[in-house]
Amino acid sequence: MHTEQRSGMDWVIAWSLNNRLVTLFVALGVLAGGGYVAFTMPVDVFPDLTAPTVTVLTEAHGMAAEEVERLVTLPIETVVNGSAGVRRVRSSSSQGISIVWVEFDWGTDIYRARQVVGEKLQFVAEQLPEDVPPPVLAPITSIMGEIMLIGLVSETVSEIDVRTAADWTVRKRLLAIPGVSQVVPIGGQVRQYQVLLDPARMVALAVSLADVLRAAEESNAVASGGVYLSNGQEVLIRGLGRARSSDDIAQTVVTLRGGVPVRIGDVAHVAIGPKPRIGTGSVNTDAAV
Numbered sequence: 001m002h003t004e005q006r007s008g009m010d011w012v013i014a015w016s017l018n019n020r021l022v023t024l025f026v027a028l029g030v031l032a033g034g035g036y037v038a039f040t041m042p043v044d045v046f047p048d049l050t051a052p053t054v055t056v057l058t059e060a061h062g063m064a065a066e067e068v069e070r071l072v073t074l075p076i077e078t079v080v081n082g083s084a085g086v087r088r089v090r091s092s093s094s095q096g097i098s099i100v101w102v103e104f105d106w107g108t109d110i111y112r113a114r115q116v117v118g119e120k121l122q123f124v125a126e127q128l129p130e131d132v133p134p135p136v137l138a139p140i141t142s143i144m145g146e147i148m149l150i151g152l153v154s155e156t157v158s159e160i161d162v163r164t165a166a167d168w169t170v171r172k173r174l175l176a177i178p179g180v181s182q183v184v185p186i187g188g189q190v191r192q193y194q195v196l197l198d199p200a201r202m203v204a205l206a207v208s209l210a211d212v213l214r215a216a217e218e219s220n221a222v223a224s225g226g227v228y229l230s231n232g233q234e235v236l237i238r239g240l241g242r243a244r245s246s247d248d249i250a251q252t253v254v255t256l257r258g259g260v261p262v263r264i265g266d267v268a269h270v271a272i273g274p275k276p277r278i279g280t281g282s283v284n285t286d287a288a289v
Helices: 002-018 020-040 065-080 110-121 159-175 199-204 209-219 246-250
Strands: 053-059 086-094 097-104 191-197 222-230 233-240 253-257 260-263 268-274
Touching (some): 053 065, 065 086, 065 097, 097 110, 159 191, 159 268, 191 246
Antiparallel strands (some): 191 268, 222 233
């Protein structure tokens, strides 16, 4: 056995010595090809080491972690398990939110994976509690992604206005930048319309809390009244009832008493105020967004 291997090597060495020019050109060709491949090979300093993963987020306001796991997380896990290409399903249930990670086989196209999960989620909506909104897919991210923190601080503008600017101006402009996956404002005070009821006036006018809630929900809408034909043209008829200020909400009619309309402003004070705060943000110990 060793004799056969040695004789074979002797033949290669002898052939190379007898054909020096050919051997030299072959060696140079291999060297040039290796050098070209080495210099043109794509290099990633931080390669993505995670399998294609789709994240499913579901908000469940007012639910404890046990209820979220049993009523929200478990149905989602059940429906996505067994999908084509799924290798593992992980989840995290906490107060008010459910997060499910669906991992696919290596090499699976992330957009196809999101399509598979999105189709499966259509069957779980009817299994969730009525007050739980439909699950949503989180943006495509990676553990190798970078997180940048930006602070907004003002000495002259209120925290409500700073947070409003962050939500409706800064966030939208940052999301328009290529490569930005998600922007999450934290801190400040979220602007909201508040209807502060007066129990004494409600009793005097025989108005219940359900009446005020129904009037507030039904008033902030746009209704269609069909079309009006004029000189061969169709003119769209609309009822513009969307509230644009606190005065619009205060003028909303709740009910009639003796033919006189009772408005929300008659039984409550409508104002713009901050949403109940959960957590905060700061920059150099100063309140910030």
